[in-house]
Structures are given as structure tokens and as C-alpha cells.
Amino acid sequence: MRESWRQFTEQAETWLLDVIIQDRPGKKAAAVRFVLLVFSKGFGVAVKARRFLYSVRILRDATLGVQVIAVGNLTVGGTGKTPVVEKFARALQDAGRKVAILSRGYRSRPKPLRERLLDKLLLREDTTPPRVVSDGHSLLLDSESSGDEPYMLASNLQDVVVLVDKDRVKAGRYAVERYGCDTLLLDDGFQYLRLAGRRTDVVLVDAQQPFGNEHLLPRGTLREPPSHLGRAKVIFLTKVDRSTPAAEVRLTHLRARIRELNPRAEVVECVHHPLYFQDVFTGEQHGLDLLQGRKVASLSGIAQPESFEGKLSELGAKIVLARRFADHHRFSQQEVLDAINRGKKRGAEMLVTTQKDAVRFPKIDRRDLPIYFMRVEIKIIAGAEGFDDAVRRICFK
Numbered sequence: 001m002r003e004s005w006r007q008f009t010e011q012a013e014t015w016l017l018d019v020i021i022q023d024r025p026g027k028k029a030a031a032v033r034f035v036l037l038v039f040s041k042g043f044g045v046a047v048k049a050r051r052f053l054y055s056v057r058i059l060r061d062a063t064l065g066v067q068v069i070a071v072g073n074l075t076v077g078g079t080g081k082t083p084v085v086e087k088f089a090r091a092l093q094d095a096g097r098k099v100a101i102l103s104r105g106y107r108s109r110p111k112p113l114r115e116r117l118l119d120k121l122l123l124r125e126d127t128t129p130p131r132v133v134s135d136g137h138s139l140l141l142d143s144e145s146s147g148d149e150p151y152m153l154a155s156n157l158q159d160v161v162v163l164v165d166k167d168r169v170k171a172g173r174y175a176v177e178r179y180g181c182d183t184l185l186l187d188d189g190f191q192y193l194r195l196a197g198r199r200t201d202v203v204l205v206d207a208q209q210p211f212g213n214e215h216l217l218p219r220g221t222l223r224e225p226p227s228h229l230g231r232a233k234v235i236f237l238t239k240v241d242r243s244t245p246a247a248e249v250r251l252t253h254l255r256a257r258i259r260e261l262n263p264r265a266e267v268v269e270c271v272h273h274p275l276y277f278q279d280v281f282t283g284e285q286h287g288l289d290l291l292q293g294r295k296v297a298s299l300s301g302i303a304q305p306e307s308f309e310g311k312l313s314e315l316g317a318k319i320v321l322a323r324r325f326a327d328h329h330r331f332s333q334q335e336v337l338d339a340i341n342r343g344k345k346r347g348a349e350m351l352v353t354t355q356k357d358a359v360r361f362p363k364i365d366r367r368d369l370p371i372y373f374m375r376v377e378i379k380i381i382a383g384a385e386g387f388d389d390a391v392r393r394i395c396f397k
Contacts, residue, residue, distance in 0.1 A: 010326035020220060021213060033219065040219035047216070047224055054193045062169045063197030064176055067097070067183040067394050071202045072190025074229060075212050075221045077327055078303030079204040080238045080272055082149045082356070083378040085187050088202070088391075089153070089160050095395045097183040100175035101157070104188060105131065105147035105164035130165035130174050134158065143359040148328060149187060151359050169195050183394070190231075191223055200394055203232040207240045207269075208307075210254055229261040234390045237269045239307065240381060266386030273379035274311060277372040280358045286372070291352070292316035297343025297369070299336070299353045301329030301360070308354055311374070320346040333362045340369050 018024045019032050053059040069088060073079045085101060092099050133139070133146040134154035143151035146164050154162040161179050165171035168186060172195055175181040186192055190203055205211075212221035229235070235258060241247040258267060277286045296317040298309050305324045312319060321343045325331070340351055351371045353361070358373035380387060 006330070010329060013326050016218075020215075020218075036219040037215070040216045043218070044216045044225065051193070051228075059193075061194050061196035064169070064172050064184070064195070065197065066172070066176055066181065068172075068186065068195055068197055068199040069183065069202060069394060070186040070189035070192060070195075070199060071204070072186070072188050072192075073204045073206075074190075074224050074226065075206070075209075076217070076223060076303075077221070078209070078307075079206045080378070081188060081204055082152060083272060083376060084202070084204060084236055084238070084270075085149075085185055086153060086156055087378045089157050089185055091387075091391045092183050092185075092394065093157075093160060095391060097395060098179070098181045099183045099185060100161040100163060100172070100179060100181040101150070101153055101185045101187055102130075102168045102171045102175065102189070103133075103147060103150040103153075103162065103164050104166055104168070105150055130163040130171040133162040133164055134160065136161045136179065144330070148356050148359055152356055153187070155359070168192055200234065200390065201232045202234045202236065202390075203229060204236045204238050205229075205254075205258065207237045207251060207254060208304075210257075226257075226261055229258065229265075232262055232265045234266045234268065234386070235262065236378075237267065238272070238378075240269045240271055266383065266390055268380055268383035268387045270378045270380045272307075272311070272376045274315065275375045275377055277352070277374055278355075280353070280361055280371045280373055281364070281367070288315055290350075290372070294318065294349050295320045295347045297321040297323070297339055297346070297348040297351045299323045299325075299331075299339045299351055299357065301325035301327060301331065301357050302354055303327045308374070312352060317352070320348050328360075329357075330360045331357070331362060333364060336361065336364055336371075337366075340367075340371075344368060 019029045020036065054061060071081060071085050071088065073081060089099050089101060131141060131146060133141045133150045136159055139154050141151065150162050150164050161175055161181060163171045163175055168189070172184045175184060186195065190201055211226050214220060216222045216225065240251065242251065274288055276288065277290045278284065291312060293316055296312060296319055298312060298319055298321070300308050302308060309319060309322055321339070323339045343351055348369060351369050353371065353373050355373045355375055
């Protein structure tokens, strides 16, 4: 039953995304877009009202006496946020800060429905401690319990505390009191206004699709209007492309628009840089020349799979099969085996996925092809001094 419901929701999500970005023609899709546009107007009013209520202190925020760095975006999914959180965590830790990453744990395993309903009906305060993905020494939860991104961050940052809780004020207090943390990194935290104090807002903008189709949810992919970029103190332009004159022109126009929306923020331009390939099951690492001239099957469940597949091609792979699933898809053993079998029929020599997908892989009874994930990091190509200044300011405060 649970598996059927998951498949239904993923198919509905994929269909709706096709409708939103206007890949679906016809009167039915047009009618749905009109309805979504009406809801999006209401959503815009709600977003602005919520911001106003916080500004006049009707909705109250909390301060914990520590540094808060909120890393997020204006759009839903696909900006490459997790590597930026990792880069900030490493830089702050290297500068002597005691860092905790606080995540909502998107699509992690929630409390049982019965308990959640009772909490709401009885107006009970949730006193359950946050889930500790990492205590700064050991990895304590799996990806299903913690969520993909928290698990990945905890795996890559073994000396950083990683906590998951919808209430990040509670999680932040726990990090300060239990682990002595003096710096809190909010993963996907730009819209989380309850935690204030000495706060630095870092916003990511995808240089390929900066503001989606310019519509707010649910008609588009914007969580907030582009004008709200003015709150950011640091702006990361991710997936920057300078490969052609046309790409340079688009990038120049985007820089100009960002400066109109926010003339004061530090602007950092970066790309997702592959580091190595790692066997999903054995942990064996290989250099980037692993794919050169090889036939490859790719398997992914991310927001923008074409970006991942493009990177494989740049590294010399000939992609003979590209299997795409909805973002955050939790793979079954049969789905992985199907990809292996179809890839083998087309001459594939290996199956390659993303690290974010690899944390959701089931155990495989047989491996007719080696399975690797691509480990990436953020590489700054312009504005490095702005990033360094931001880190210094956070540490100085």
C-alpha cells in the first residue's frame, strides 16, 4: 500500500511539473495552469503577510546567542544547496567555530500519524529531542530516518554535528546546550524566520534557471518573489556556464538583475566540480578518468538530472541509458536491477549515480555491473574574496 501510494505521488508530481513548465500541451493542462495561477496569487499574499507579521513582531522569532547562517534559495529544488552548506561548514570549522547543521529532514521518516494528530488536537508541545544524525564523531542514523541531505552532510563532515527537526529553534537550543555549538547552519533555512539573532542569510541562485518561470508556487517554482533576494547578505550563483558567448551574455544579464535586486550582498560564482567516483558498496575510489571512452548507464532521482548527465558526458562517458526518477525517489532493489539489466543490453560497462541517490540505494543481491556515485564539491570561480570575507565576518562576530 505504501509503495503504491509513493508511486502515485511521484507520478502526480512529475505530471504537475510538466504542466507548470508548459511541457504539457492541450486544454486540460492550460486549465490546470489557470487554476494554479489563482492559487499562486493567494500564496504570494500569504508569503508577504507572514514576512510582515514577523517584522512587526506579531509572529515572534527567537535568538539563541550564537551565530546563525541560513542557506537556502528562492526556488524549490535543484540549485545545488548541499555542497554549499558543506563548504560553509568546513570553512567555519577550520576557522575555529563549533558548527551544527540543522535540517528539516525533507522526506525523512516522520513520527507516526496517530502521534502527530494527537499532538495537534491536544495542543501538546513537542518535547521530543531532535534526531541526531551525527554527534560530530559518529554517523548515528540512516538516510531513511534522517533524510537524504542530512545523511549526506553527516557522511562528508564527520566532525560536524548534524541534527534533524522541523522545529529548528528547539534543535538549535539542543546543539548549543548538548554539544556546545556556537554556530548554527540552517540547511534550506532562508524561509525559516523563527530563528533570528546574529544571522547571515545565504541565497543560492541557479545560473541556468535563476527564477524558474517567474511564478510563485504552485504555478511556478518560486517560494518567494525575486525582490526578496534583497534580504541576502551572500548570494551564490551556482552552475555558472561561460562556455559560449551566448552563455556569457546570459550571465552578464543575470549579474545585472541581481545587483538591481540586491546591490550590497557579496556575490560568489561557482560550479559543481567532480572530485572522484566511489563504488556505492565497497567504498573504493577512482579518478575522474574512470569514464573516459566508456559506455555508461546513469540512474538518478534528483531535481535536474540533465545537469548530472551532462557532467558525465563532459568526463568522456558515452551514456547508453539514462533512467530518471522523481526527486528524492527511494529506489527499490528491482528498480536498480532493471537499470543494470537494461544497461547491459545496451553495452554499458558500469552504472553511475549521484551521491544523493547513492544514500538511498538498497542492498543488491547481485551486481552484474559495478555501481559508482560521483562525489562533487563547490568550486568558486569568481568572488572567492567575498566568500572569505563572509566567513571572517561570521567568525569575528
